[in-house]
Amino acid sequence: MASSMLSLASTSPSSSLSLSDNWKVKTKIGGFGNAFVKTKSFGRTTMAVALNVSRFEGITMAPPDPILGVSEAFRADTNDLKLNLGVGAYRTEELQPYVLNVVKKAENLMLERGENKEYLPIEGLAAFNNVTAQLLFGADNPVIQQGKVATVQGLSGTGSLRLAAALIERYFPGAKVLISSPTWGNHKNIFNDARVPWSEYRYYDPKTVGLDFNGMIDDIKAAPEGSFILLHGCAHNPTGIDPTLEQWEKIADVIQEKNHIPFFDVAYQGFASGSLDEDAASVRLFAARGMELLVAQSYSKNLGLYAERIGAINVVCSSSDAAARVKSQLKRIARPMYSNPPVHGARIVANIVGDPALFKEWKDEMELMAGRIKGVRQKLFNSLSAKDKSGKDWSFILKQIGMFSFTGLNKSQSDNMTNKWHVYMTKDGRISLAGLSLAKCEYLADAIIDSYHNVS
Amino acid sequence: MWRTWRCLTTRERRRVSSLSSGNGTGWWDHVGPAPKDPILGVTEAFLADPNPEKINLGVGAYRDDEGKPLVLQCVRNAESMISGTEFLESLSSSVSLRLVEESAKLAYGEDSDAIKEQRYAGVLALSGTGACRLFAEFQRRFYPKSHIFLSSPTWSNHHNIWRDAQVPERKFRYYDPDSKGLQFATLIDDIKHVFIEKGMFSCMQNAPDRSFFLLHPCAHNPTGVDPSEEQWREISYQLKKKNHFPFFDMAYQGFASGCLDEDAKAIHIFLDDGHLVGCAQSYAKNMGLYGHRVGCLSVLCADAKQAAAIKSQLQQIARAMYGSPPVHGLLLVSTILTDSKLKRLWKTEIKDMAKRITGMRVVLREKLEKLGSAHNWQHITDQVGMFCFSGLAPEHVDQLAKEFHIYMTHDGRISIAGITSNNVDYVANAIHEVTRSGPKS
Helix, strand or coil: CCHHHHHHHCCCCCCCCCHHHHHHCCCCCCCCCCCCEEEEECCCCEEEEECCCCCCCCCCCCCCCHHHHHHHHHHHCCCCCCEECCCCCCECCCCCECCCHHHHHHHHHHHHHCCCCCCCCCCCCHHHHHHHHHHHHCCCCHHHHCCCEEEEEECHHHHHHHHHHHHHHHHCCCCCEEEEECCCHHHHHHHHHCCCCEEEEECEECCCCEECHHHHHHHHHHCCCCCEEEEECCCCCCCCCCCCHHHHHHHHHHHHHCCCEEEEEECCCCCCCCCHHHHCHHHHHHHHCCCCEEEEEECCCCCCCHHHCCEEEEEECCCHHHHHHHHHHHHHHHHHHHCCCCHHHHHHHHHHHHCHHHHHHHHHHHHHHHHHHHHHHHHHHHHHHHHCCCCCCCCHHHHCCCCEEECCCCHHHHHHHHHHHCEECCCCCEEEHHHCCHHHHHHHHHHHHHHHHHCC | CCCCHHHCCHHHHHHHHHHHCCCCCCCCCCCCCCCCCCCHHHHHHHHHCCCCCCEECCCCCCECCCCCECCCHHHHHHHHHHCCCCCCCCCCHHHHHHHHHHHHHHHHCCCCHHHHCCCEEEEEECHHHHHHHHHHHHHHHHCCCCCEEEEECCCHHHHHHHHHCCCCEEEEECEECCCCEECHHHHHHHHHEEEEEECCEEEEEECCCCCEEEECCCCCCCCCCCCCHHHHHHHHHHHHHCCCEEEEEECCCCCCCCCHHHHCHHHHHHHHCCCCCEEEEECCCCCCCHHHCCEEEEEECCCHHHHHHHHHHHHHHHHCCCCCCCHHHHHHHHHHHHCHHHHHHHHHHHHHHHHHHHHHHHHHHHHHHHCCCCCCCHHHHHCCCCEEECCCCHHHHHHHHHHHCEECCCCCEEEHHHCCCCCHHHHHHHHHHHHCCCCCC
């Protein structure tokens, strides 16, 4: 260890260091690279200066991200048949990334205008905050008309969730967040780092490859009063299983009964049904009951703005005064995190949603993207039903919604998918249909059938 | 008065909760209005002022001589170059690595051994604030009992950042309000000891070894007072003796002397002394990329293996906070730093900005002296960087805002970058007016 150097440094400050002290000092330190002694004169004293002594010696490698690892392995695979169904990013039928036309148009407009790059206010671009709340709740929603929504621009879904988590930690210390089992992996990291305790509510039923609705209701009921219930607004990640509107009503009932607060993560508005409005139905249902709620939004997928980090946190409050106060506190949380949010993505969204022609064009492109995924689901289902003679019900593929599908494959079966068939997916059995083309459906069906029946 | 949830009794909590029963309202009753940010709140007040003569000398954002925000030519060029490039899900890792390396070179020198040997952990961050916050969280995670020593004064947001990361702060004395310069002897003393005031009593305690010290390598914010080279050497020596960790927040590289290398001199001195430092960098001011939130955090390490480990930890912290920084700004910086013509243009533009500010310092001081002000305004030209710690009292600041519609932070910090040939007379007159009757300094 570097203790020999440290003991030199920790002698009392008033003692001067003599040359002889320097010679006593060991020069090899802990085996870390090259450590050698350099002397420097400051007129009065000379001191041995240790190089390459880091105080972070004991720090270990953080575990790799489970999803990134899939993409890396895919890239390393040389087989022609390989298929990447790990990626939660939209691909065209040609399996290429897709920049939306409206985004290109908006960026060109911005380039022509030659706008400045001044700091946004802490709460973000006002035009963006207005349109994002309108997109979520509907422009004529009373909560917007009455100024009851505190909206603050955030760094995509992640950043917006983190702002909300910090707000919960500060104003409801000890309150728990309930998250679905399973849920997006980063939810746990966000609440852990924000020091907000969490527990899970039952959600996915492996027997039906559907929703464990009774389990979900029971667990929400059992949670301590005043818990925050994290709900996916639509296109649940990773399962693709969404409650029906009737089930949403019952979920709202039990949340109100137990005095919980609903906390929506809306990362796929538009990707579930193809309609932006329809996909906001669950959030609007809760708002219509006069409930206070939190909603995190992301434009990563539906506008393809993944890397621009654009989203928002919305807090629907019982009064405009409360909304103003909550907004001010969200700002107080954001300032020591990043001061103010990035301008580029906000301008793109504001330009698109704020311009009727561009907005219409976006809605059309959204329908195309969601439509492609629905088409792929249908073809996959058809292929599975035609090829699988066991009589297994594959209809869950059609019932599941959004980019992802929980296949029901276990870890060894998922491994078989990769090792034998070069199909890359996450170990929980999730496949991203956004990465599947019509052309590959038959191949995928073969892989799934083989893994399901021949591997345990 | 608004109180936090934990201050309420169980009965009160139930009452607040019961307000929500049935229709789920009243959750946020105990949330009070937050005070305005002392710096960004000035801009808010400025924007709300309808007076056409108004001047914003609050936030540290460069203005050209017409008082307009400036987008650098190198940035405009870079923007045209990247337009239409289809960067989607993330910055490609090679571009990202290259950008981190170029940033590290700016801080540690083109020929730095640490960079050649990959002995540093670098991650791109949300400008200077984001870089500081990442480091603060990292510090908390791996040195949970440590403190951060902040200069007195320092950028106001430093206090917020380390507080929210739950790292307690301590001060070291820095600015001398009498000389309007550096109180060097006490600074050194505070590195060796820490001065604690407890009510009536004061005491000296040893600053625990291996404390974390936050230093501004150039253009100190808010004072504009930088140590001399000799003074930096002594500071480095004393910090090494006590085995303290030097963390540099470099937000104004280029604005102190006009030269990037010159402004990183303090960091190089520390490296020569064998310190393994940390550094937060911002491209907000020197590239004019304020709203794009581009910066870098780096930590020097014993070897490449440790660097990889630390980098992975920093990335993990970032992933649970915001994921990754926004790509547009990263592409702009990357394009400029890796294109030799653009990089040369950038350096010229920095020189021009620094020159305009220095010029304005001279003019402002001259005008005040010509007006016959009884006060000593030498510090206006002595101080460096964007800011002048004017010495104006809070009453003066308020009067300047109310009567003259000139906005600055309450500590009397003026952003010289906001002064122009057109408004310098107005500003000088206003300052002279409000300080006329005050005590001579």
